[in-house]
Amino acid sequence: MIGRLNKILTAEMREIIARLGRLTDAPLYLVGGPVRDLVMNRKILDLDMAVEADPADLGARLAADLHGTVLVHPRFHTCKITTPAGTVVDLAQTRRESYPEPARLPVVEPGASIADDLARRDFSIQAMAMRLNGSDAGQIVDPFQGRRDIDRRLIRILHPNSFRDDPVRAFRAARYSARFGFRLERQTAAALRDLTRRPEWLRIASDRVMDEWHRAFEEEKWIAALRALGRMGLLAWLGIRWPVDLKALRRMDGSFKTVRTWYDPPTPFPLWASRFVAFLSLVPAPVRLRIGRSLPFSKIIKKPFQAAVDAARLATTLNADLRPSRIVDLLERVPPEWMPVLHARAAGRARRHIQRYIYIWRGARPPVTGDDLRNWGVPPGPAYPRLLHRIRAAALDGRIRVPEDIRRIVERAKI
Incomplete structure (x- = not known):
């Protein structure tokens, strides 16, 4: 050895x-x-x-x-x-x-x-x-x-009270079974079923549950880990009924691989957190809100967790026939870490809008600056951001063809 x-x-x-x-x-x-x-x-x-x-x-x-x-x-x-x-x-x-x-x-x-x-x-x-x-x-x-259990591809506890002593072991059993393709040994499976019927199951400290969620979503086979958690009844701790939409999760997994390549440098948001937010976007809103109250989310995931609540609504909005300026207004507020979830929830026209935003319109700036406005007689003040935004919208929508088009927008704003 x-x-x-x-x-x-x-x-x-x-x-x-x-x-x-x-x-x-x-x-x-x-x-x-x-x-x-x-x-x-x-x-x-x-x-x-x-x-x-x-x-x-x-x-x-x-x-x-x-x-x-x-x-x-x-x-x-x-x-x-x-x-x-x-x-x-x-x-x-x-x-x-x-x-x-x-x-x-x-x-x-x-x-x-x-x-x-x-x-x-x-x-x-x-x-x-x-x-x-x-x-x-x-x-x-x-x-x-x-070694014998590895040969037999089994997950086996060491004594009957193992899960009662530390219920978090149940989460690990699900992760290992997904990672290695092992099954729970018969008495181990019975002990886990017994655990989920006992009050000890609900006493696990929320920070330990959050740590296990973190680990599950870090798994290479994270969807298999979720499936194992669901089939073993372990999602009940969070009030989540199984099954969830596995096809949607697989689409999201493909979107993660695609969307994360769109950013240079890559988004610093951890992949496990994107997966977690994607999963939460599929559960009913009341359950999602209860999860938000019961788990100690770190700062890195709190904001996108709240944003996930609006994923389906925004995907529906984007499915309309929108001007480029409206698409930019909607998507530039979306944090990069949420974009894979939105991309996966979107379809058809909405998905094409997202792709055009990323590849063509993201980071679009107006063709003039505040100095140009001052030179044209616009006094500095709070009107500058609104006017520059209006000019950028006109440029995105193809309404600016010659410099005089910009001057006309400025002159109308001065009236």
């Missing part, structure tokens, strides 16, 4: 593991998702590691060696190291966890063995570790038969 690991890891990741092996004699392990990806021969993006020692000092020394940064979380005995190249290392002390009541954060007991640490995890495919130092380097620790 060491040979396969070295082929999958980047050179920097291999150097990080080597440095940590030199910095500590305590047992050090690769754990969780990276081991799953190693077994499945998938690319490893970040390093998730556990050590049978306090990670704070070890993380600080590693960050200093790499000229990176370290963020320590003493409550959970974890730290996150980020290298200048952007590689992220999550380093945690092996620990036990217990849940004093369902749907609440666990009580952490540090100083456990790797077997205890794996027993606290969500699914068997996540409950594997690989020893990275010492005479057992390269050995896979797999007490819950995660």
